Amino acid sequence: MFVDTAKVLVVAGKGGDGVVSFRHEIYVDKGGPDGGDGGKGGDVIFVASEDTNTLADFRFNPELKAEPGKNGSKAKRRGKSGEDLLVKVPVGTIVWKDSEIIADLATPGQRAVVAHGGEGGFGNAHFKSSVRQAPKIAEKGEPGDTFEAELELKLLADIGLVGFPNAGKSTFLSVVSNARPEIADYAFTTLTPKLGVADVDGDSLLIADIPGLIEGASEGKGLGHDFLRHIERTAVLLHLIDSYSDDIAGSYHIIRKELESHSPELAARPEIVVLTKAEGLDEEMISMQMATLGEIVDSSVPVFAISATAHQGITEVLRAAKQQVEIVREAESRPAETEEDAQELPVIRLSDKQLSESWTVTKTDDGFTVSGEKIERFARRTDFDNPEGVSRLRNIMAKMGITHELTRRGAEGDSVVHIGGHSLTLRDDA
Ligand SMILES: Nc1nc2c(ncn2[C@@H]2O[C@H](COP(=O)(O)OP(=O)(O)OP(=O)(O)O)[C@@H](O)[C@H]2O)c(=O)[nH]1
Ligand SMILES: [Mg+2]
Numbered sequence: 001m002f003v004d005t006a007k008v009l010v011v012a013g014k015g016g017d018g019v020v021s022f023r024h025e026i027y028v029d030k031g032g033p034d035g036g037d038g039g040k041g042g043d044v045i046f047v048a049s050e051d052t053n054t055l056a057d058f059r060f061n062p063e064l065k066a067e068p069g070k071n072g073s074k075a076k077r078r079g080k081s082g083e084d085l086l087v088k089v090p091v092g093t094i095v096w097k098d099s100e101i102i103a104d105l106a107t108p109g110q111r112a113v114v115a116h117g118g119e120g121g122f123g124n125a126h127f128k129s130s131v132r133q134a135p136k137i138a139e140k141g142e143p144g145d146t147f148e149a150e151l152e153l154k155l156l157a158d159i160g161l162v163g164f165p166n167a168g169k170s171t172f173l174s175v176v177s178n179a180r181p182e183i184a185d186y187a188f189t190t191l192t193p194k195l196g197v198a199d200v201d202g203d204s205l206l207i208a209d210i211p212g213l214i215e216g217a218s219e220g221k222g223l224g225h226d227f228l229r230h231i232e233r234t235a236v237l238l239h240l241i242d243s244y245s246d247d248i249a250g251s252y253h254i255i256r257k258e259l260e261s262h263s264p265e266l267a268a269r270p271e272i273v274v275l276t277k278a279e280g281l282d283e284e285m286i287s288m289q290m291a292t293l294g295e296i297v298d299s300s301v302p303v304f305a306i307s308a309t310a311h312q313g314i315t316e317v318l319r320a321a322k323q324q325v326e327i328v329r330e331a332e333s334r335p336a337e338t339e340e341d342a343q344e345l346p347v348i349r350l351s352d353k354q355l356s357e358s359w360t361v362t363k364t365d366d367g368f369t370v371s372g373e374k375i376e377r378f379a380r381r382t383d384f385d386n387p388e389g390v391s392r393l394r395n396i397m398a399k400m401g402i403t404h405e406l407t408r409r410g411a412e413g414d415s416v417v418h419i420g421g422h423s424l425t426l427r428d429d430a
């Protein structure tokens with residue numbers, strides 16, 4: 001499980017102040033009170049988005065501030081509301097406030113108001129009464145919610161990169177994915193795990209790059225083996241070996257031994273062995289090394305020679321990895337056999353997240369239409385003669401963030417909502 005965290009300060013907009021003002025009328029000494037109310041402060045709203053898969057950006061931009069509401073003005077004019085701040089977070093982000101979970105953004109498009117903007121204060125026009133004809137009081141706008149939120153993202157990488165320091169793990173990640181890890185010609189360049197998404201024939205593979213292992217890592221040598229927990233549940237291990245290594249077989253065995261001592265379960269994951277930096281060596285040399293590896297690895301383990309810098313053999317490795325990942329995930333997705341299995345944390349995988357989860361809401365003459373592959377499929381599978389079935393669909397709509405959007409667009413309890421050739425209302429009268 002790859003855990004990414006970030007701390008951010010969320011600051012919702014302060015409500016605008018109400019004002020004290022009186023009508024100015026020629027010939028009237030003092031007109032009635034006409035001070036308008038302050039506008040509402042903007043909310044800080046998190047939106048689960050597939051455009052991002054890390055919380056890293058928040059480390060550079062830890063303050064999320066929505067706009068304050070404007071003050072009211074004369075002639076009972078209400079101040080403009082502050083703009084909401086929409087913040088894209090990766091699907092699977094959990095938001096903590098004072099060790100309590102306040103939002104769990106599990107599905108694409110889902111929204112959560114994390115911090116509420118303050119209400120605007122009343123202007124003096126509100127305070128007029130029979131006994132108080134000329135009130136000079138107005139309220140201040142309320143402050144917006146302000147607190148430190150902890151974001152947590154648990155991701156299950158599909159592929160874990162393992163190998164000695166300097167084997168070329170980060171270089172591989174940088175070539176196959178959008179990630180930009182540090183790369184350098186010395187050991188322990190990578191100090192913290194990095195994630196990247198590789199596109200393979202239209203599917204995404206989430207790849208985790210971790211610091212290199214050395215002999216004795218399980219006893220704390222080098223950077224130790226703690227980082228292995230980030231790849232504990234990856235489907236496949238990509239074991240990278242520098243083809244310039246003097247002792248290819250020895251290198252292989254050392255890393256295997258460290259994996260074993262960390263966790264036999266991890267070591268039992270399907271493995272793909274990859275000789276790196278192959279562009280500089282002649283073919284004969286590479287074939288010899290491949291043959292050496294072929295003899296020592298299990299017969300089910302594919303062996304490749306690649307060059308990340310020369311882009312050789314990369315696609316082949318990714319395809320082989322994808323194939324293995326699919327086999328593992330398929331096996332994992334079978335119904336759990338024991339209770340313990342069933343209690344595994346729900347895991348977000350990028351490969352699961354097809355675009356089909358996204359949806360759109362459009363306004364129609366008689367109500368609203370919701371379109372989107374997944375929600376339409378649910379609608380088609382709903383028994384509309386059964387109130388409980390319809391309730392369930394409503395729940396799903398709520399979970400997917402659709403209800404929120406409908407309400408935001410003005411839908412009310414009895415507005416008609418069309419989905420996939422059916423229609424329902426939002427109000428649950430089951
Ligand atoms: N010639 C050649 N050099 C490579 C290739 N891949 C990586 N390198 C070089 O090998 C060195 C180490 O690369 P990294 O990607 O930082 O290695 P790493 O396995 O991530 O190392 P650590 O983070 O220390 O564990 C760098 O100087 C890279 O430029 C390759 O395909 N060909
Ligand atoms: Mg590295």
